[in-house]
Amino acid sequence: PQPGDVKLRIYDILGREITTLVNEYQTDGRYEVKFDASNLVSGIYIYRLEANDFVDSKKMMLIK
Numbered sequence: 001p002q003p004g005d006v007k008l009r010i011y012d013i014l015g016r017e018i019t020t021l022v023n024e025y026q027t028d029g030r031y032e033v034k035f036d037a038s039n040l041v042s043g044i045y046i047y048r049l050e051a052n053d054f055v056d057s058k059k060m061m062l063i064k
């Protein structure tokens with residue numbers, strides 16, 4: 001891991017951005033992010049992490 005600009009965004013299954021959880025410069029290390037999904041309905045969402053040249057997206061399921 002290298003220091004750099006980090007973005008963590010949440011999208012709905014149609015690709016619409018729901019929220020940005022992180023959008024800042026960070027040093028290398030481990031981080032924890034809390035996500036308040038109380039205003040969202042149950043379903044599948046995508047989270048996308050961008051850090052320097054690294055980009056990864058994963059599905060997550062919200063069950064209420």
